[in-house]
Amino acid sequence: MLLLKNATLVNFYPARIVENSDIAIDGDKIIAVGRDLSADYPDAQCKPLYGKLVMPGLVCAHNHFYSGLSRGILAPIPPCPDFISTLKNLWWRLDRALDEESLYYSGLICSLEAIRHGCTAVIDHHASPHFIRGSLAILRRGFIEAGLRGMTCFETTDRNGGLQELEAGVRENIDFARLIDSRRDDSPEERLVECHLGAHAPFTVPDAGLKMLAEAKRETGRGLHIHVAEDRYDVSHSHDKYGMDPIARLEKFDLLDEKTLIAHALWLSADEIALLNRHRACLAHNARSNMNNHVGYNHQLPGYQLAALGTDGIGADMFEELKFACFKHRDAGGPLWPDSFLRMLHNGNILLERNFAQPFGQLAAGYTADLTICDYVSPTPLRAENLAGHFAFGLNSASVHSVIIAGRLVYEDRQFPFEVEPIYARARKAAARLWQNMTEL
Known part of the structure; x- marks a missing residue:
């Protein structure tokens, strides 16, 4: 006691x-x-x-621990004049270069730094197309070793391998949910980690993938965690290929409920926001990432019944994220005051309640x-x-x-209960190998 x-x-x-x-x-x-x-x-x-x-x-409602070894990256990155080229030239090369060792250190370092910045829980969204099976268990190991509460999921997509890749991503989400279920009677430390069902974004998940995710939702009882309308392209793609808004596509496959977490959502229509509110889904607002990627600003924040703050991979300093979210909103002429963003910080705990049942x-x-x-x-x-x-x-x-x-x-007293410098030293070596792998892709 x-x-x-x-x-x-x-x-x-x-x-x-x-x-x-x-x-x-x-x-x-x-x-x-x-x-x-x-x-x-x-x-x-x-x-x-x-x-x-x-x-x-403090809860970070949307993060990417696979990006933990990208800080100051020295791999050659071609020019990125828009968001899609940034994904293709940087992030989709990084995630393909990940292996078990680099993922382990990336996740562990991110867990330690989250704690150091006052975070007690992080909701992660993972991608490593060349290392799918067992990847979420590696991230879980990092959460538990650091002592951080968290959630994670695998980013289902067809962008590298079509139907086979979709099936592997969904299978990893299901297998991880089963692993979590098997540990429910273990110690509190072993029960620190829960899961979503992950998907990259509507424009890289065809209807076949959404159908598989819907079946996984029914099987596991977990909710969907997905990027939507981070860039205008996601909306245009959905209208062109499917003749409907991206959120309406998700509802069509019964993928919206109170456990659904939608990241970014800068370019949704009023009808889509009403759909999210009706299903009690949550928006993860990532102000710094949106600014960094130059994708625009979410002027519709006041319309969401439930919104929480995330970082989209830019660390887990929620003090900093609240400030940027607040000041960018004011800069954009928004009506909200700091108390609204403190409420969003609180709302991360509502997400935990919905998924940890405590x-x-x-x-x-x-x-x-x-x-x-x-x-x-x-x-x-x-x-x-x-x-x-x-x-x-x-x-x-x-x-x-x-x-x-x-x-x-x-x-405690600004110290971890174990030596962290050797972990950082090994992480630096893993990062150098990861960057070299990127240059060879």
């Missing part, structure tokens, strides 16, 4: 600040919150916090003990009514002091 003493409690939604409070944790659950709990739990391990902020864990996102008895601890010293009063302003203009990942996931201190 762990007792956090003298904390400042921060709830995102509804916004709330409570000073001088304790949190008692038993196993992977919060069992009590209140003042002066030491007498109630005399045998607990006590961690004095001296007023540090304790908040629900409560997340509140500092209250019965909730999962995924917590981020920050030593933020503010020069102005910190109140519930200005909490979002502190996130937008003050708090950042440099304030992350400790991270608790499933009741375990996986990052």
Whole structure:
């Protein structure tokens, strides 16, 4: 049992600040919150916090851990004048170059860096066309070794091998769901990882692939995680080849429900957004990635009933992502204020609740003990009514002091419980080999 003493409690939604409070944790659950709990739990391990902020864990709602070794990439990349050429010249070459070793270190490094930045959970979307079978188990291994909660899935597509590739991608998703189901009675650490059914995007998944994914959905009970309308091409392709909007195609195959996660969605129609809302699906908004890829801006954010923040592979610093999402929205003339983006940060926990079937996102008895601890010293009063302003203009990942996931201190006093430099050294060697593989494709 762990007792956090003298904390400042921060709830995102509804916004709330409570000073001088304790949190008692038993196993992977919060069992009590209140003042002066030491007498109630005399045998607990006590961690004095001296007023540090304790908040629900930060969730990255859309990421690509396979891109973890692409930072500063030195492989020759042809000019990329548009989004499709960026996919073909960079990302689709990178994912084809991945093997078991490079994927393992990519996933492990991304897990460690997510924790270091205060993230307690990441929803991943994976692709490695030349290493499909067993790839998701490799990513799961990295999540568990780091202590990070997460979800992952394989990016079903036909862009490299047609029907055979589609079948292999769907099979990997199903096999991984079965692996997860087989571990439900294991320790909380073994239960840290869940899954979606992955697909790249409507323009690289023909109807045969959507049919297979629909069958996998019925078989596994999992939801779809897919990019949609990241670029205008996805919409044009759907109209040209199928005579319908991309979201309508997904609904046609019964692929929309409350576990569905749609990434980007910059160019959807009002009818498509209404469809997503009707099915209680979630948008993963990735502001920095959209800016980097020059694909446009999602002016329809206020229309989504449920939207969460993701990074699309640009790390997992959710403090940074919230700032960019907020400031880009203001730059685009949007009506939302920082509190709306703090709500989106909170909504990542709703995604976890829907997929892990346990409560997340509140500092209250019965909730999962995924917590981020920050030593933020503010020069102005910190109140519930200005909490979002502190996130937008003050708090950042440099304030992350400790991270608790499933009741375990996986990052304490800015230190991991194991040596990480050897991991980074091996990752650098794996990255060099990965880049060489890219040059040979």
